Amino acid sequence: MIKKKQQLNPYISVDCVIFGFDSDRLKVLLIEREDHSLNTESTLALPGDLINNEENLNESANRVLKELTGLKNIYLKQIGAFGDLNRISKKDDKAWLQTVRTNPEARVITIAYYSLVKISDSNPKASSFATSAKWYNVEEIKALAFDHYDILRAALSQLRNEIIHQPVGFNLMPKMFTLGQLQKMYEAILNKKLDKRNFRRKILKLNILDATQEKETGVSHKPAQYFVFNKKNYNSLADTGFNNFGF
Amino acid sequence: MIKKKQQLNPYISVDCVIFGFDSDRLKVLLIEREDHSLNTESTLALPGDLINNEENLNESANRVLKELTGLKNIYLKQIGAFGDLNRISKKDDKAWLQTVRTNPEARVITIAYYSLVKISDSNPKASSFATSAKWYNVEEIKALAFDHYDILRAALSQLRNEIIHQPVGFNLMPKMFTLGQLQKMYEAILNKKLDKRNFRRKILKLNILDATQEKETGVSHKPAQYFVFNKKNYNSLADTGFNNFGF
DNA sequence: GCAAAAGTGTTAACTGTACACCCATGA
DNA sequence: TCATGGGTGTACAGTTAACACTTTTGC
Structure with missing residues (x-):
């Protein structure tokens, strides 16, 4: 491992949209910034920070992600660059930048990434300028700091597109899961009900699920079989994608 | 129109991948840089330049596009940000930057856009540091300056994905065109042969083409009917996209 | 026994794909 | 008359979408 002198680049940041799934709803990891007598909504922000000049962009995103969730080697994908002039137009945002940046007036372009993590494996902890890092229901978020709501x-939108073309959703699931839980994840992401029989048939045909001998316990209904996900078949499928998975 | 003082941002550029179609092959607009006794391949680059601090990113892309092709109000879509440290690793590229940039050692992140233009309507002209701006066959490009080949x-890849989900290809076609020409465009983009009868059936079912009364003239075969493209139906389709257009 | 989610097949409509011949024109 | 690309229909296979009942468990 080579250590390099790291220098913050004051003009470019990365922001991470970190999705999780709690077996019921789609979640996103947000941080609270120090309060400047604002309402809660505008204190919430995506985790993100300035990049270092000696690291690649995805390394920056991975670093920020690791600093904030303790996770590494996570599915991580670039959404794009956001750099509109009015992204730093809210009074509260400007005031906040004064307190944390050495060059608060600089025009900052942000490169956004999204990632999918297992909530059970993650251990979000607040970083320097964040007073908390917690999971929120995506559907309940109506406003965020800067242009983070747009991001x-x-x-x-990109996740919804990806989930029907690539088997990426497993990054959100625990190691063992029932088909019902998996269906709930698709329903939470796509925000619509799916037909149980059709869902099971389709997902099993992909050949990326292996049935285990284990079953649910302690549930007051017929216990469901647990499945694990077959990494080998997953990888070959992830390369090509699948065309016919239009729910 | 409000005039603002424009100031170059030395850390962020836009690069444009401008696709055209010459009724046979997919083309891309590239510039030649001043020669530093290099081979031709590495003198070729995507048109692009540093952004101004007082314009939004897509305004930057539109400005560069207009400066280089004379076109405005063009289909233009962000590809993403490219900022790997080794994007400025070639000796020739470093030498060239010394001659055109006031801060040639700066780490520059580029935001890439792609656009689709009618070659017949465009009028590419070389800008300040370009000695030429010409169309090249996409399939013949094997190397470009910086990380432009990756871009x-x-x-x-994004165009191929988009063309089967959105009726964007018409941006490449002249006002009137035959179905044969349209099919050739799809074949050029997707780089594979399509079945004529199936293509015609599918594309007509989209309801975005209006037949005209005019026919080809001066061709030594049965003259083809000209079609124009129905903007109204196109727009409503462009919003929703289409699911089943998998060639 | 009852509430709750698991698990299971069939049918009809639609979509994709493969495939071959005649037509109109210029040379 | 020949070479060239335009224009047309059908049949088979695969996929989607809609739909209802029995099973197993905890309480």
Whole structure:
């Protein structure tokens, strides 16, 4: 491992839209910034920070992600660059930048990434300028700091597109899961009900799920079989994608 | 129109992948830089330049596009940000930057856009540091300056994905065109042969083409009917996209 | 026994794909 | 008359979408 002198680039940041799934709803990891007597909504922001000049963009995103969730080697994908002039137009945002940046007036372009993590494996902890890092229901978010709400919507749109073309959703699931839980994840992401029989048939035909011998316990209904996900078949499928998965 | 003082941002550029179609092959607009006794391949680059601090990113892309092709109000879509440290690693590229940039050692992140233009309507002209701006066959490009080859491949990949989900290809076609010409465009973009009868059936079912009364003249075969493209139906389709257009 | 989610097949409509011949024109 | 690309229909296979009942468990 080579250590390099790291220098913040004051003009370019990365922001991460970190999705999780709690077996019921789609979640996103947000931080609270120090309060400047604002309402809660505008204190919430995507985790993100300035990049270092000696790291690649995806390394920056991975670093920020690791600093904020303790996770590494996570599915991580670029959404795009956001650099409109009015992205730093809210009074509260400007005031906040004064307190944390050495060059608060600089025009900052942000490169947004999204990632999918297992909530159970993650251990979000607040970083320097964040007073908390917590999971929020995506559907309940109506406003965020800067242009982060736009970024969140773009990430969601890209995730919805990706989930029906690539088997990426497993990054959100625990190691063992039932088909019902998996279906709930698709429903939460796509925000619509799916037919149980059709869902099971389609997802099993992809050949990326292996049935285990284990079953749910302690549930007051017929216990469901647990499945694990077959990494080998997943990888070959992830390369090509699948055409016919239009829910 | 409000005039603002424009100031170059030395850390962020836009690069444009401008696709055209010459009724046979997919083309891309490239510039030649001043020669530093290099081979031709590495003198070729995507048109692009530093952004101004007082314009939005897509305004920057539109400005560069207009400066280089004379076109405005063009289909233009962001591909993403490219900022790997080794994007400025070639000796020739470093030497060239010394001659055109006031801060040639700066780490520059580029935001890439792609656009689709009618070659017949465009009037590419070389800008300040370009000695030429010409159309090249996409399939013949094997190397470009900086990381521009990567950007070109990413643009092509995105275009291929988009062309089967959105009726965007008409941006490449002249006002009137035959179905044969349209099919050739799809074949050029997707780089594969399509079945004529199936293509015609599918594309007509989209309801975005209006037949005209005019026919080809001066061709030594049965003259083809000209079609124009129905903007109204196109727009409503462009919003929703289409699911089933998998060639 | 009842509430709750698991698990299971069939049918009809639609979509994709493969495939071959005649037509109108210029040379 | 020949070479060239335009224009047309059908049949088979695969996929989507809609739909209802029985099973197993905890309480």
